[in-house]
Amino acid sequence: xxxxxxxxxxxxxxxxxxxxxxxxxxxxxxxxxxxxxxxxxxxxxxxxxxxxxxxxxxxxxxxxxxxxxxxxxxxxxxxxxxxxxxxxxxxxxxxxxxxxxxxxxxxxxxxxxxxxxxxxxxxxxxxxxxxxxxxxxxxxxxxxxxxxxxxxxxxxxxxxxxxxxxxxxxxxxxxxxxxxxxxxxxxxxxxxxxxxxxxxxxxxxxxxxxxxxxxxxxxxxxxxxxxxxxxxxxxxxxxxxxx
Amino acid sequence: xxxxxxxxxxxxxxxxxxxxxxxxxxxxxxxxxxxxxxxxxxxxxxxxxxxxxxxxxxxxxxxxxxxxxxxxxxxxxxxxxxxxxxxxxxxxxxxxxxxxxxxxxxxxxxxxxxxxxxxxxxxxxxxxxxxxxxxxxxxxxxxxxxxxxxxxxxxxxxxxxxxxxxxxxxxxxxxxxxxxxxxxxxxxxxxxxxxxxxxxxxxxxxxxxxxxxxxxxxxxxxxxxxxxxxxxxxxxxxxxxxx
DNA sequence: TTATTATTGTAACAAATTGATACAATAATA
DNA sequence: TATTATTGTATCAATTTGTTACAATAATAA
Numbered sequence: 182x183x184x185x186x187x188x189x190x191x192x193x194x195x196x197x198x199x200x201x202x203x204x205x206x207x208x209x210x211x212x213x214x215x216x217x218x219x220x221x222x223x224x225x226x227x228x229x230x231x232x233x234x235x236x237x238x239x240x241x242x243x244x245x246x247x248x249x250x251x252x253x254x255x256x257x258x259x260x261x262x263x264x265x266x267x268x269x270x271x272x273x274x275x276x277x278x279x280x281x282x283x284x285x286x287x288x289x290x291x292x293x294x295x296x297x298x299x300x301x302x303x304x305x306x307x308x309x310x311x312x313x314x315x316x317x318x319x320x321x322x323x324x325x326x327x328x329x330x331x332x333x334x335x336x337x338x339x340x341x342x343x344x345x346x347x348x349x350x351x352x353x354x355x356x357x358x359x360x361x362x363x364x365x366x367x368x369x370x371x372x373x374x375x376x377x378x379x380x381x382x383x384x385x386x387x388x389x390x391x392x393x394x395x396x397x398x399x400x401x402x403x404x405x406x407x408x409x410x411x412x413x414x415x416x417x418x419x420x421x422x423x424x
Numbered sequence: 425x426x427x428x429x430x431x432x433x434x435x436x437x438x439x440x441x442x443x444x445x446x447x448x449x450x451x452x453x454x455x456x457x458x459x460x461x462x463x464x465x466x467x468x469x470x471x472x473x474x475x476x477x478x479x480x481x482x483x484x485x486x487x488x489x490x491x492x493x494x495x496x497x498x499x500x501x502x503x504x505x506x507x508x509x510x511x512x513x514x515x516x517x518x519x520x521x522x523x524x525x526x527x528x529x530x531x532x533x534x535x536x537x538x539x540x541x542x543x544x545x546x547x548x549x550x551x552x553x554x555x556x557x558x559x560x561x562x563x564x565x566x567x568x569x570x571x572x573x574x575x576x577x578x579x580x581x582x583x584x585x586x587x588x589x590x591x592x593x594x595x596x597x598x599x600x601x602x603x604x605x606x607x608x609x610x611x612x613x614x615x616x617x618x619x620x621x622x623x624x625x626x627x628x629x630x631x632x633x634x635x636x637x638x639x640x641x642x643x644x645x646x647x648x649x650x651x652x653x654x655x656x657x658x659x660x661x662x663x664x665x666x667x
Numbered sequence: 668t669t670a671t672t673a674t675t676g677t678a679a680c681a682a683a684t685t686g687a688t689a690c691a692a693t694a695a696t697a
Numbered sequence: 698t699a700t701t702a703t704t705g706t707a708t709c710a711a712t713t714t715g716t717t718a719c720a721a722t723a724a725t726a727a
């Protein structure tokens with residue numbers, strides 16, 4: 182995890198959180214034909230990490246995830262799913278965490294649970310890239326979008342693996358649930374939608390079959406002709422109708 | 425949760441476990457055309473609960489689940505999946521837990537994390553009914569199979585909801601993954617397999633289509649004619665071939 | 668103004684999958 | 698030896714998916 186520190190670490194009331202437990206969020210966005218995720222860069226370290234946080238003693242687990250999402254994107258009502266709990270001992274990396282704390286000029290006793298092993302609940306979120314306002318936390322320099330195919334080489338603990346598993350889950354969920362729309366703006370063309378599917382699934386799809394399938398689902402409302410400056414037929418715009 | 429107490433509560437080294445965190449296991453079995461799960465009955469209370477336990481500080485989360493499964497069934501190499509983390513505050517029920525502890529003649533301070541809110545990782549397991557040896561723990565009278573359609577009326581905390589969600593997950597996983605076989609003995613007839621699917625999905629399936637589909641998957645090996653005492657054609661026996 | 672170009676929307680047909688019916692092949696029992 | 702119940706599978710219908718083809722644009726170029 183990263184984040185959850187709007188105050189200096191030494192000022193944080195650690196007792197307000199569930200010890201040994203965290204959550205990490207893989208926040209997906211889609212822009213220029215690329216699937217992207219949000220990563221934080223810790224101050225004075227070469228370490229990148231997923232947005233994450235701790236669960237308050239008086240807070241529902243899923244609400245903690247929503248809170249973290251809101252803190253990093255300024256968005257509410259985000260599409261959000263638990264996908265796996267990462268609980269191996271091998272993911273523990275005390276020296277990395279200590280490095281971050283020291284780099285921020287703080288001190289924590291070695292016996293503190295923050296430096297012990299913890300278990301993290303993995304969530305993935307799908308958001309409208311154009312609406313999010315990526316916001317770093319107190320111990321991070323930046324909160325930025327990264328192309329899923331071009332991630333930073335050094336990441337905290339097992340965050341590489343968490344991302345891999347999130348993508349895998351997204352791929353299998355894409356057809357079963359009708360969730361792709363959460364990654365697009367309110368209106369989009371059939372080409373946009375197909376491009377999104379192709380990017381997530383990592384393979385080309387046949388245009389007529391894709392269009393026929395999407396329209397047969399009855400979840401798309403056709404709006405109007407798009408006014409493009411392209412030298413060809415203007416595509417229809419669609420919007421998703423929930424239900 | 426229930427279980428994890430092979431010693432008296434007062435003798436347990438609570439510091440050896442991750443505080444505020446538990447796991448609950450919905451252990452499915454199949455017998456006489458019924459889908460069943462294992463439940464524990466607490467001593468001197470009318471409360472039933474899922475097998476569960478805590479995670480040792482030096483133990484992988486998934487290994488803790490395997491350990492709990494082994495303690496309650498004497499089985500290893502069980503098919504096991506995480507399916508959801510139950511982390512709402514509303515699931516907390518201190519008086520129920522206190523009732524169980526008191527009923528066992530123990531004492532725990534109200535401030536102990538055991539009586540505070542906790543978060544539980546839900547697992548479901550698929551086992552061969554004929555191979556399991558249901559084994560109660562130190563604070564339970566019994567560990568018994570219950571038909572999924574006929575569960576006890578009073579259950580611990582949100583265990584009813586955990587079971588419902590486990591069944592829902594099993595139903596959607598059944599076709600995507602090839603996991604049904606874990607609920608059957610080594611050899612079975614096509615009728616057995618169809619009955620299992622019909623029971624889990626709660627709907628009848630057409631026999632020729634089912635048989636054709638299962639055979640086309642290439643994961644069944646036909647063994648020999650079954651020697652039944654039935655007044656009709658003897659069915660083939662099959663076994664599952666992994667891979 | 669009239670081709671040209673690139674792309675969209677959809678028709679049309681083929682291939683594959685799934686749904687449904689039918690029936691011969693048993694393995695006891697009457 | 699007929700009867701009965703059930704299994705294994707063939708057969709055809711219905712539906713879904715894969716593929717090709719082509720008319721309908723919306724700019725741009727001639």
